[in-house]
Amino acid sequence: MNIEPIGIIHSCFKEKFGIPRQPGLVDAAEATLQLLPPYNRAEAVRGLEGFSHVWLIFGFHATAEQGWRPTVRPPRLGGNARVGVFASRSTFRPNPLGLSVVRLTGIDCSGGVVLKLAGVDLLDQTPIFDIKPYLPYADALPNAEGGFAPENPESAVIVSFSATAERQLASLATERPRLRQLICELLAYDPRPAYRGDNDASRDYGVKLHDLDVRWRMSGDRAEVTALVPSGA
Ligand code: SAH
8 A cells, every 4th residue: 555645734843842742732732734736625625624623644754764663661651661562652653654633723725725723743744644534423432441641641830931031922922822822831741851860950941833942941840931032043
C-alpha cells in the first residue's frame, strides 16, 4: 500500500519541544489543515461542518528517519519505566503514523479547502494522510480503562509574566488573541523532559510558537515568562 498526504498542517508549533503530549490538552493550540490537490475541493468535505471534532491520521515526519524501538519510556511513567511501543503513543513506531482527535472550528472553501483546528498536538508542516469525523456514539467510551495513563496529565505549574512579557503580549493582542492562554496552558503542563537533572531547575527555557521565541524561567513549580522574542531577531 502506498499512501500520499492529502493535506498539510500549518501549526503554531514550529519545533517538537513544547508540543502537548496529546490533543485536547491545550485548546488554544491552533492550526490550519490545507488540503492538497486533487483533494482540495469543497465536495470532499461536504457534511463535515456538522461535526465538532475530527480524527487525523498523520505522519511523524520530523522523527520518521529515526526508526522504531520495541519499548519506550513514556513521560507519564516519569521517563523511567519501559512499556511496549504498541502500549504507547510514542512517535518512534514501525510505521510512523500518529492519530489525533482535534476540534474543528471552521471550514474555508474560498480558495481550495482549509480546515481550522484547535487543541492540536501537531508540528508545523505535518503531513496528513486522512481525516475522519469523530463519531460520539462509536468513539466516546465512558467506561474505557486507561492503563498506565488513567487520568489527564498533571498541569500544576503556575505561570506568570514579567513586565516586559506583559507589554509584548499586549502589543500582540489583536493579532494573536489566544497567545496568553496558549502560553499558560502549555507551560502549566511543564514541557521539560521528565528525566531532567535537578540542576536544570534555574535554567532558561524557550519554545517557538508562531513567529515568536517564548522564553521562561522555572523556579520550583512556578514558571515566569521573561520575554517573547520575534524569531530570527
Ligand atoms: N496524538 C498522537 C501523537 C502523540 S505523541 C498519537 O497518539 O499518535 C505527541 C508528540 O508528537 C508531540 O509532543 C510532538 O512532540 C510529536 N509530534 C507532533 N507532530 C510531529 C511530527 N510531525 N513529527 C514528529 N513528531 C511530532
